[in-house]
Amino acid sequence: MQGTLAVISDIHGNVDALQAVLQDIRAQGIDRIVNLGDHLSGPLAATETAELLMNSDILSIRGNHDRQLVEQDPCDMGASDRSAHAQLQPRHLGWLRSLPPVSILPEGILLCHGTPRNDTTYWLETVLPGGQVVLKEDAQIAEELEGRASLFLCGHTHIPRRIDIGTRTILNPGSVGCPAYDDDRPVAHVMQTGTPAASYATLRPTATGWATSHHHVPYDPARMIRLAETAGRPDWVHALRHGRAR
Ligand SMILES: [Fe+2]
8 A cells, every 4th residue: 555654563583473464464555564673582483584574675673682682692691582592593693783773764754672762661661660561651751752753663562552742653563473471670560462463553644643553463373382382481372372471
């Protein structure tokens, strides 16, 4: 569709979810796709995902896990990064190294993973000391706005959301391949969408602002669940099956 852009993020090695999303995007006649990072980390199909992305014309930027995969010693990596790293060959790591942390499109769209300045900051949500995840106040979100873009695309939290502050829109498409996870930083908390479906978003400019849609595509997660089981990751199995953290 002329002028419409698809945005994907946080694939995390789930190539079957990615294939389902790409098919759904193509079925709408959309041929421009941007991808906000965390492509490979996880116990799933890191190599297949890398090959697909490297051989596509999808514009990809780098997420925090993509950075960690090329910066950290495997001994220091978390279990998900280590699983992906063990699958990857030098050409895949070279591709990750080549990705920019931020990209700006000519039509005034900024792509980042966390925020424009930081790939590990949750832009739209905050974690309270008790672990509850809540929407940030507008003023706190506005602090991270940078430059003159009218649309900011971010990922990282895996939670699909749109926020408007004045004339500026911030959109998180959600995660293609990992619908729920737990983390112990800044304090123990869970992020969960409540659906195993693969998420992405589409957007187009209108005379009165950006028209955006969130999409949730069901797919068969059986092969990815088997990979998670083989890797000894019941947390991933549960997330892929239910869209919820255990
Ligand atoms: Fe991330």
